[in-house]
Amino acid sequence: MTDTATAPLADIIAARLTESLAPSHLVVSNDSHLHAGHMGDDGTGESHFTVEVESPAFTGLNRVARQRLVNRALADLLATRIHALAIRARAPGEG
Template sequence: MTDTATASPLAEIIAARLTAALAPSQLEVRNDSHLHAGHSGDDGTGESHFSVIVESPAFAGQSRVARQRAVNQALADLLSTRIHALAIKASAPGE
């Protein structure tokens, strides 16, 4: 199940990338940019700060760091160009 809260074009791209890379059983992508308007990293696009909650069988047996690395890898080019901040909550089913 995928939920893109506070939808934006970039949130939809993030959701598509994470879906392709991790086949999540649950995914929520939230655009938090409005909470950071005028702060460092706010580029004025309204698409600079995001939170993701992702549950995936791919995370079973992985450490918190390994899970975050997997998310970061799936979004690497976006993190270097379009995303200023990304909060990640990653879990395996049943956790």
């Protein structure tokens, strides 16, 4: 388990999504540097993220249902530490 007190937030996000979705592909990108000085920038350098996740859990689900699964796995972080999260979710075999 990732130590949430000291680990980079991107690592915590990756650990949460790995645990909840068992992805076959996962990339977590910290985009905070692109938003420095903008609304939602809390100065930590860990406020804006993109996740690209491929998981069998998404098979047969629409885009909104897939995003809800990701949001559920990260709910407390979205409420407290993540200002913005872009989600690219697909099932295996999708382009």
